Amino acid sequence: MPTENVVEVRGLVKSYGPLRAVxxxxxxxxxxxxxxxxxxxxxxxxTTVEILEGLREPTEGSARVLGLDPRADSARLIRRTGxxxxxxxxxxxxxxxxxxxxxxxxxxHPKDPDVLLRQVGLEExxxxxxxxxxxxxxxxxGLALALVNDPExxxxxxxxxxxxxxxxxxxxxxxxxxxxxxxxxxxxxxxLEEAQVLSDRVAIIQHGRIIALxxxxxxxxxxxxxxxxxxxxxxxxxTLLRKSLALPVRVxxxxxxxxxxxxEDVLTVLTxxxxxxxxxxxxxxxxxxxxxxxxxxxxxxxxAGARAEAGTAPEGRDP
Ligand code: ATP
Numbered sequence: 001m002p003t004e005n006v007v008e009v010r011g012l013v014k015s016y017g018p019l020r021a022v023x024x025x026x027x028x029x030x031x032x033x034x035x036x037x038x039x040x041x042x043x044x045x046x047t048t049v050e051i052l053e054g055l056r057e058p059t060e061g062s063a064r065v066l067g068l069d070p071r072a073d074s075a076r077l078i079r080r081t082g083x084x085x086x087x088x089x090x091x092x093x094x095x096x097x098x099x100x101x102x103x104x105x106x107x108x109h110p111k112d113p114d115v116l117l118r119q120v121g122l123e124e125x126x127x128x129x130x131x132x133x134x135x136x137x138x139x140x141x142g143l144a145l146a147l148v149n150d151p152e153x154x155x156x157x158x159x160x161x162x163x164x165x166x167x168x169x170x171x172x173x174x175x176x177x178x179x180x181x182x183x184x185x186x187x188x189x190x191x192l193e194e195a196q197v198l199s200d201r202v203a204i205i206q207h208g209r210i211i212a213l214x215x216x217x218x219x220x221x222x223x224x225x226x227x228x229x230x231x232x233x234x235x236x237x238x239t240l241l242r243k244s245l246a247l248p249v250r251v252x253x254x255x256x257x258x259x260x261x262x263x264e265d266v267l268t269v270l271t272x273x274x275x276x277x278x279x280x281x282x283x284x285x286x287x288x289x290x291x292x293x294x295x296x297x298x299x300x301x302x303x304a305g306a307r308a309e310a311g312t313a314p315e316g317r318d319p
Contacts, residue, residue: 011060024061037186040206040298052186095128096144122141152184206301230285231255237256237273241276245272260285
């Protein structure tokens with residue numbers, strides 16, 4: 001019976017001397033999900049992923065992949081998982097076609113290299129040496145190698161770092177294809193846009209702790225600022241709207257901004273604008289992205305940490 005929870009982490013801690021690089025995290029990744037692990041440098045992402053890959057031993061807590069212990073059951077897991085490490089490297093003189101044939105042989109998994117090369121968009125470089133591939137092409141080869149054994153779950157640690165936008169999108173396409181086939185993808189990335197468009201769910205980790213977990217929409221909704229409707233208009237419009245609307249209205253430069261919380265509010269605001277008779281130009285709506293929310297959440301936690309270290313309590317709270 002396939003396990004529905006492909007990854008299960010409970011109370012996971014990894015200490016390096018006094019540093020708790022992973023400080024008690026719990027998470028579950030379900031079969032077929034694209035799950036992104038986000039966090040600033042040094043937050044504990046790679047440490048966690050490498051525990052899941054069986055490369056590091058946890059100090060406390062448990063980690064299961066496909067119901068197996070990544071260290072004790074590593075031989076079985078290797079056959080069912082795929083991995084691209086951060087900054088993937090390979091033998092300089094080998095070509096992508098040879099590399100795939102070599103890996104397929106290692107796994108005892110007959111695989112037509114051309115099918116994989118096509119899947120990752122590397123057909124044209126099939127016979128070029130690894131040393132002559134661009135950064136993006138190397139990453140694509142890494143992805144092809146990780147797919148040699150038709151893995152049920154694939155761990156991608158920053159697979160698009162340093163790639164140009166086109167190469168990045170090519171990797172996104174491969175991830176989408178994998179997802180459509182039911183492969184579970186565990187991704188770490190510093191590109192929040194990437195996480196937002198690709199992921200079913202994301203976890204934000206900071207100082208080894210998960211500070212937010214959910215779908216990108218849930219996280220934006222929960223931690224983001226309210227959506228704003230902006231009109232290029234004189235401040236007189238704001239004065240009139242404040243009288244006719246029960247919504248927060250402010251003036252920012254040559255823009256009048258109205259906070260909206262429901263989609264019906266858009267119509268209410270535009271009707272009030274029309275009724276005011278004040279001339280206006282260009283209307284836009286803006287809402288926080290996952291990146292906006294990430295920056296504020298991580299910044300807020302850093303401030304809270306600095307206050308705690310300085311021994312000062314946050315405003316409005318008991319010390
Ligand atoms: P990045 O986004 O920069 O890749 P990360 O979130 O993947 O960061 P980790 O590589 O997991 O972060 O590192 C978490 C913390 O653990 C960092 O402070 C790092 O310096 C420390 N660390 C990682 N590996 C070791 C090690 N082998 N020995 C000591 N400290 C380590």
